[in-house]
Amino acid sequence: MHTRKHILVIGGGVAGMESAIHLCDMGYEVTLIEKQDQLGGHVLKWDFLFPDHRPAYEITNELCPAVEEKATIKLQTEVKNIVRQNGHFEVALSDGEKLTADALLVATGFDLFDAHKKEEYGYGIYDNVITAAELEERFQNKIPIRTAAGKKPARVGFVHCVGSRDEKVGNEYCSKVCCVTAVKQAMRVRESLPGCEVFCFYMDLRMFGRYFEDLYREAQEKWGVQFIRGRLSEAAEDIDQRIIVKLEDTLAGRPLRMAVDLLVLLTGFVPSEGTRRMATMLNLPLGNDRFIKPSDEHLRRNLTPVPGVFVTGASAGPRSISESISDARAAALEIAAWFNNSSQHAI
Amino acid sequence: MGFDLFVIPFTAGLAFLLVWFLYKTVEWLSHLNRVDRTMLRRGVISSKTVRSVKEVILESLLHRKIFRTNPLLGYMHMSLAFGWFLLIVAGNVEAMIFKPATIHPPYYPIFFRFFEPEAAGFPGAKAFEFIMDFLLVFILSGVALALFKRIRSRALGMKKTTRLLWYDRLALYSLWCIFPFRLLAESITSGIYQTGGIVTGSLGNILAGLIPLQSFEYPAWWAYSLALGLFFVALPFSRYMHIPTEVVLIFLRNYGIHTRNSYSSYSEIEVYSCSRCGICIDPCPMSEAAGIQNIQSVYMIRNIRYKTPDEEVNDNCLMCGRCNIACPVGIVTTDLRAIARNERHLSGNLHLTIPATSSPHHDVIYFAGCMGQLTPAVTQSMETILQQAGEDYLFLDKEESICCGRPLALAGRIAEAKQLMEINRDKILSSGARTLVTSCPICYKVFREDYHLPINVMHHTQYLHRLLMQGRIRLRSQNISLAYHDPCELGRGSGIYEEPRQILRLAGNLLPTASEKEKSICCGGSLGNTVLNQKKRHAITEYSLESLTINNPDTIVTSCPLCKKTFAQRSDRPVLDIAEVVKSAIFRDKDNIRIRENYQIPAEEFSS
Numbered sequence: 001m002h003t004r005k006h007i008l009v010i011g012g013g014v015a016g017m018e019s020a021i022h023l024c025d026m027g028y029e030v031t032l033i034e035k036q037d038q039l040g041g042h043v044l045k046w047d048f049l050f051p052d053h054r055p056a057y058e059i060t061n062e063l064c065p066a067v068e069e070k071a072t073i074k075l076q077t078e079v080k081n082i083v084r085q086n087g088h089f090e091v092a093l094s095d096g097e098k099l100t101a102d103a104l105l106v107a108t109g110f111d112l113f114d115a116h117k118k119e120e121y122g123y124g125i126y127d128n129v130i131t132a133a134e135l136e137e138r139f140q141n142k143i144p145i146r147t148a149a150g151k152k153p154a155r156v157g158f159v160h161c162v163g164s165r166d167e168k169v170g171n172e173y174c175s176k177v178c179c180v181t182a183v184k185q186a187m188r189v190r191e192s193l194p195g196c197e198v199f200c201f202y203m204d205l206r207m208f209g210r211y212f213e214d215l216y217r218e219a220q221e222k223w224g225v226q227f228i229r230g231r232l233s234e235a236a237e238d239i240d241q242r243i244i245v246k247l248e249d250t251l252a253g254r255p256l257r258m259a260v261d262l263l264v265l266l267t268g269f270v271p272s273e274g275t276r277r278m279a280t281m282l283n284l285p286l287g288n289d290r291f292i293k294p295s296d297e298h299l300r301r302n303l304t305p306v307p308g309v310f311v312t313g314a315s316a317g318p319r320s321i322s323e324s325i326s327d328a329r330a331a332a333l334e335i336a337a338w339f340n341n342s343s344q345h346a347i
Numbered sequence: 348m349g350f351d352l353f354v355i356p357f358t359a360g361l362a363f364l365l366v367w368f369l370y371k372t373v374e375w376l377s378h379l380n381r382v383d384r385t386m387l388r389r390g391v392i393s394s395k396t397v398r399s400v401k402e403v404i405l406e407s408l409l410h411r412k413i414f415r416t417n418p419l420l421g422y423m424h425m426s427l428a429f430g431w432f433l434l435i436v437a438g439n440v441e442a443m444i445f446k447p448a449t450i451h452p453p454y455y456p457i458f459f460r461f462f463e464p465e466a467a468g469f470p471g472a473k474a475f476e477f478i479m480d481f482l483l484v485f486i487l488s489g490v491a492l493a494l495f496k497r498i499r500s501r502a503l504g505m506k507k508t509t510r511l512l513w514y515d516r517l518a519l520y521s522l523w524c525i526f527p528f529r530l531l532a533e534s535i536t537s538g539i540y541q542t543g544g545i546v547t548g549s550l551g552n553i554l555a556g557l558i559p560l561q562s563f564e565y566p567a568w569w570a571y572s573l574a575l576g577l578f579f580v581a582l583p584f585s586r587y588m589h590i591p592t593e594v595v596l597i598f599l600r601n602y603g604i605h606t607r608n609s610y611s612s613y614s615e616i617e618v619y620s621c622s623r624c625g626i627c628i629d630p631c632p633m634s635e636a637a638g639i640q641n642i643q644s645v646y647m648i649r650n651i652r653y654k655t656p657d658e659e660v661n662d663n664c665l666m667c668g669r670c671n672i673a674c675p676v677g678i679v680t681t682d683l684r685a686i687a688r689n690e691r692h693l694s695g696n697l698h699l700t701i702p703a704t705s706s707p708h709h710d711v712i713y714f715a716g717c718m719g720q721l722t723p724a725v726t727q728s729m730e731t732i733l734q735q736a737g738e739d740y741l742f743l744d745k746e747e748s749i750c751c752g753r754p755l756a757l758a759g760r761i762a763e764a765k766q767l768m769e770i771n772r773d774k775i776l777s778s779g780a781r782t783l784v785t786s787c788p789i790c791y792k793v794f795r796e797d798y799h800l801p802i803n804v805m806h807h808t809q810y811l812h813r814l815l816m817q818g819r820i821r822l823r824s825q826n827i828s829l830a831y832h833d834p835c836e837l838g839r840g841s842g843i844y845e846e847p848r849q850i851l852r853l854a855g856n857l858l859p860t861a862s863e864k865e866k867s868i869c870c871g872g873s874l875g876n877t878v879l880n881q882k883k884r885h886a887i888t889e890y891s892l893e894s895l896t897i898n899n900p901d902t903i904v905t906s907c908p909l910c911k912k913t914f915a916q917r918s919d920r921p922v923l924d925i926a927e928v929v930k931s932a933i934f935r936d937k938d939n940i941r942i943r944e945n946y947q948i949p950a951e952e953f954s955s
């Protein structure tokens with residue numbers, strides 16, 4: 001009897017978990033490592049999901065127990081070093097353990113752009129400038145939406161494309177999901193604060209997914225969210241700690257100044273620190289967005305040029321949760337196909 | 348004293364050159380504007396003239412500055428210029444000693460050996476033979492280096508050398524020929540008459556065994572004279588015009604004349620003084636980091652000289668001024684470039700709709716500038732510090748951003764810029780403030796140089812420094828290592844290097860960087876370039892960061908909002924403005940308050 005192939009999945013977000021589950025179901029031995037003390041990744045921090053407003057915990061509630069039952073899970077663990085040896089990977093982990101894997105699946109995902117880098121928007125300087133992730137956290141913890149001084153905001157602004165589609169910060173790509181996230185959050189703010197005006201400042205709206213357009217329409221028609229096209233040039237604070245935003249309204253063709261009580265920044269995706277580390281360690285090619293570049297963007301989206309190394313989820317570019325889940329299953333299949341092929345060629 | 352037909356090319360060439368240069372000089376001087384002419388008149392009878400003579404010797408002959416940047420290149424220039432100069436002087440002295448009491452035509456000392464092949468017996472004849480040979484070899488070594496440089500510029504420590512135009516070629520090739528021909532002609536004559544120094548004498552003897560010297564003598568002297576004549580005729584049209592022009596430049600510069608905001612005689616003299624040495628190429632961050640090789644000052648100036656304007660070349664420059672510092676001739680290339688940019692034809696009028704307002708009374712005006720608006724952490728820190736120091740201040744552009752006028756001027760809209768400046772001037776002066784503090788080095792320069800304000804204009808580095816010196820704020824040294832970046836406009840542009848460093852030494856541990864002070868490398872964010880793409884900008888930013896982080900500091904500090912923003916996008920460690928550093932290091936206790944209460948504002952110096 002020959003031993004089962006062993007796959008190391010790096011990263012315990014939705015993509016890593018979903019792949020691990022399917023690989024186990026196909027009969028492989030899987031170890032999944034996660035650097036946090038809990039499985040789930042970014043989804044843990046979302047309150048509810050677009051486009052149907054379902055609670056985010058439903059996702060983790062399903063995936064976490066399933067993967068825990070099937071795979072070997074190591075939390076608070078990172079990869080220290082990888083050596084390739086006769087078709088195996090000798091992996092040293094941060095807890096001192098060494099293991100041998102036949103394949104690696106990189107599922108290290110993304111980080112959110114650091115809003116401090118866009119100093120002109122005043123994040124970290126003005127108390128009433130927050131990120132969409134922080135707003136989501138308030139939703140999740142049922143903290144009422146208030147200004148720093150504890151007042152009900154009369155006007156909230158959402159800024160799209162913070163750290164995305166911005167040559168100056170070196171991120172020219174679209175992060176894909178922030179537009180719809182803004183719409184989702186704008187609706188929730190209106191819902192929880194009737195009478196509060198909500199504005200979205202966007203360059204153009206990328207409602208790419210099924211039902212997203214409906215969401216956008218509902219935001220305007222039912223909730224009265226106002227969409228203003230134009231890129232924010234800067235934000236300042238007035239004496240009452242209100243945030244003065246300045247932008248060119250490119251539809252009306254005139255400069256606009258507006259005071260809001262709370263400004264929410266839709267920070268985009270950047271390759272996570274883990275993704276960057278894995279790419280360097282394994283010598284994986286990157287796209288010009290610095291996310292990992294698969295061997296073929298159409299036919300081999302999970303394969304990398306390094307034999308035995310696969311990629312899934314947002315390590316290979318901005319993705320929504322549902323896209324990451326489909327992609328994770330595809331990655332499991334890709335790995336199985338690779339094992340079958342290479343066993344034919346007798347390693 | 349003899350004459351021979353072959354001296355004609357030399358003599359005619361020399362006459363042409365002298366007349367031409369005289370004509371040019373008269374033209375330049377007569378076109379100087381009133382202010383410059385007054386400066387010239389005042390300067391001539393002052394010590395400035397003495398200083399100029401000294402500089403001419405040090406720079407035009409000895410090429411001291413080139414020596415400093417690159418000894419081998421310096422030697423090359425010096426051997427040609429100084430060697431030739433000495434050869435002429437020694438030749439004349441020799442002729443005078445040999446035949447005193449006669450006035451020699453200019454060609455006589457030059458072709459002395461031909462006319463007096465057997466000259467001997469006069470005092471020091473042997474010594475002269477030796478000296479003349481020595482000088483010739485000295486010059487020839489320079490020519491050899493020049494040849495070598497053309498073939499392999501890297502060998503002389505330069506990554507790039509300049510491309511040649513055909514007039515330059517003509518002049519260059521004739522220059523290269525002059526001294527080998529002289530060597531040949533003198534050696535042949537020495538060979539025939541069995542005279543000459545160690546070099547020409549022995550070479551003559553060797554040649555005697557190889558060729559019939561008699562029939563080669565005359566052609567060799569002709570060749571020498573022709574090479575000289577050709578060089579002199581080609582010189583005014585070639586880059587070698589820099590040789591005489593630089594002398595004029597040195598005098599005028601010492602008299603305080605400089606290029607202002609339009610193309611003047613002095614600008615033209617600067618243009619003609621460029622030797623196209625190419626020293627400005629290597630320090631240019633555009634070539635070093637962004638791989639752009641056609642826009643450097645040497646090319647821009649050549650375009651001006653030959654009237655082949657190229658907007659792309661003019662525009663694609665950071666205006667960082669690194670080449671100004673490097674230029675051994677002292678040409679302010681960025682001023683020339685700014686003028687070249689403004690030649691562009693602008694159509695249409697701009698209407699300014701800025702209301703004139705007056706400001707309430709305050710002691711100090713703080714001005715963030717449009718770039719300062721984009722770095723709220725800086726303006727906030729400045730406000731905290733101003734309050735901490737107990738200053739009675741007005742944040743002039745807190746609510747509404749105010750433009751200092753520079754962008755308009757840079758775009759060639761001089762009239763509109765003037766109008767805007769008048770409005771701003773009233774705003775500033777109506778407050779009765781005695782000090783204007785700005786966070787942006789560009790605004791600082793504009794307020795100081797173009798506004799003619801009768802009050803103290805300070806960049807915040809200077810102001811913070813003053814607060815510290817006066818004890819109005821005190822710093823607690825932090826356990827943090829810092830590297831300071833000199834912003835182009837504050838460092839090279841305004842010469843402020845020490846204040847920020849003194850402040851930072853109080854606030855933390857200031858580490859050296861790879862390119863300090865006037866060598867500082869532009870952050871890449873420069874507003875002086877509107878055509879450079881982001882990728883290249885990033886390459887320049889990273890190049891500059893590399894130099895800043897050579898000693899691995901915890902934090903990079905700068906004092907320009909634009910530098911800060913530019914670095915912050917690419918840096919792997921925090922980038923702060925000096926105001927932020929001061930704010931976080933400020934020492935707050937009762938003591939400090941007492942200092943403030945006892946503190947008396949001293950009579951400030953007024954800047955005009």
Ligand code: SF4
Nearest residue numbers: 161164174175178179
């Ligand atoms: S999804 Fe929308 S907000 Fe996000 S980067 Fe793309 S366009 Fe900008």
Ligand code: SF4
Nearest residue numbers: 621623624625627674
């Ligand atoms: S501008 Fe100055 S450094 Fe540049 S080529 Fe001319 S003389 Fe040399």
Ligand code: SF4
Nearest residue numbers: 631664665667668670
């Ligand atoms: S100003 Fe700076 S960018 Fe422009 S040519 Fe000189 S060194 Fe190069």
